[in-house]
Amino acid sequence: MPLTTNFRMVLCFSLLLAAMMLALPSSARVLPDLYEISEAVASRGTSDRADATVRGLGRVFVRVTGDQNIVNDPKLAPVLEQAQKYVQSYRYDSDINQLFLNLTFDPKAVNDLVHQLQLPLWPNNRPGTLVWMAVDTLQSGRDTLRQEDYPELFGLLDGIAQERGLPLDFPVMDLNDQRNMPLGSLWAQDEAAAQQAGVRYRPDATLMGRLLQTSAQRWQANWLLIHGGRSYAFDAEGSSLEEVALRGVNEAANRMAERYAVRASGSGVASAVLVEIAGVRSFTDYSEATSYLQGLAQVSSADVLAVNGDRLTLSLTTSIPLENLRDVLSLNRNLQPAGEDGLVDLSGYRAPMGSAQNPLRYSWH
Template sequence: MSTLSIRQLVATLLFLHWAALWAVGTQAEIVDDIYKARLAVDGRDTRSLSAARKAGLAEVLIKASGDPQAPLSPAAAKALDGAQAYLLGYSYEEEEQGALLLRLEYDEQAVQQLLRESGLRLWTANRPLVLTWLVISDEKGRRFASVDAAPQANDVLRDSFKRRGVPLQIPLYDLSDAAAISPGEAWRQSSSALIDASRRYRGAELLAGRVARLSDGSWVGDWRYLDNGRWRSRSSTADSLQAFTDAGAELVAATLVEQYGVNLTADTDERYRLTLRGVRSFEDYTVLQQVLGSLEAVRSVVPESLLGDQVSLRVEAETDLQQLARIIELDKRFVPLPLEPGQNGLSYEWIR
């Protein structure tokens, strides 16, 4: 074997090792504004309100499904014309700069029913946190999209992820980050450098972007997302930086919906047994039932048996066992345990 081949093999093995370590222990957070929208409006007149109700519902459909094309389905397009029926309430607010904003809140159950009628998946509210390294190159040079170096790009990135319902973690871009990775390494999208620099943020998903502004004002670049040990890539040419960062958020959302999206059009619900150890008090049991019962994929939770600190539950869910496990394990209080001989379903240690 040649020296070059050996080096390539070693580099590949190191990357797979780093990627495997990175894939363990995904960090997640509850997205609590999925069914809310906040839009700039021209005024408080009826026409502006009507347009905002429609735009707000379209945004909510995208956040709830993870699909940017969700508002284009026939059922959704019809619902947008009657967006008032999905609206719980709204209020206006004025910013210091004089801009008028409209806050809208939509009916969660009605929106989920619309997803069902549209044949769209429901992306559950507990969603993986996504660590995002972004390097921009323009007339000011090449730099990270940090608050200090590129505040506008930082704001645009945050806005894109918020409108897609993707929890975003931006690196601190402090001295530790500067020592771990340079803008040049991030621009080259070096797998080893990105993973190594991201170790301090362990638990978050990993996304890397690079984008350059061309002389005509357009933006061209690439996104790379580490998905279970392999990179997913997307190139983008956009009229604006906002459109480019939207593409990054959409890449992440599309990937995560494949793993956590619930198929609402399934004809029958499935029933599974969950065995949990570490349930040492009535309070533990109450919290446990509340946590499981609040998952969008779960229809009901029924206790079957209690022995010492171990409880057995019968869970009715709108998804298969593998996906149910992925959704449950986003909550780090559920520590997976191996099944005992003859045992089926899922088994966890409950840690509060």
């Protein structure tokens, strides 16, 4: 049904309300704990707490920027020296005779520093990644890596994923998974099989790894990251299965950060991109759609231009490339791409995507 007359009457009041609400994407994960760190300490003393706070803030900057080497940036050195200024709260815990300092840093203060220092900011709305792995050892040959067989390895992968702020999932490898992703397809890194096998998990991205033991002390791995209609292949070498597996997840996080991180300033020039969303049939739909777009870190403003029936038109101001903006929008499964039917004149000219004549078209589900 089209938007009702009553809805039109309250539309002017809804803009303020929508700006105050944050609609979470139904697909990508919003990670609330990027600013929480646990550090092992020798004592509750002031010196040990200060040292742990410096280390902890450095780890937070790795998560927030997506740059695993950010702590080596000279611009960050003065900030880390004053790390205690940015602590929101802390408490101590102990586990098996080890004392831990649990720190929570102020998200707004950290994000403000990222902007001031002109560092990349990887928003906490991040792609959930499904990881399939196969292993080939000198002793046992080739097999699929399962959590129940390698609990320590999967624990390490969960740990590095938390360090990088990359949400990971692993297939349960039941009969359904084994049928949809047989070992041969996994070793061949068959993208079609990955798509079929991933239907039950609905991941934003798929990471496939084949880990090969070449000698008693050497391992190599080939990785394939599939996301947003693109594939990224990369390799890893190391002295253990764990090392090449961790390097694969680390590099996947690097690729995701490169794709989604936003810099506060740079050569990018802000421009307006028009987006048209069909299927907005209620105030709830309207509120969720506008709030989601207005809450994106990659978008500096999202202005409603028109409401026609169930069709909503907005102007998004952004400095990221159009392709990257479409990647960001694809993280919300409520936004389904519609046909690109921009006007074409007799000479074959099609209006630029994102223009008034050829907006990015989506339907809301």
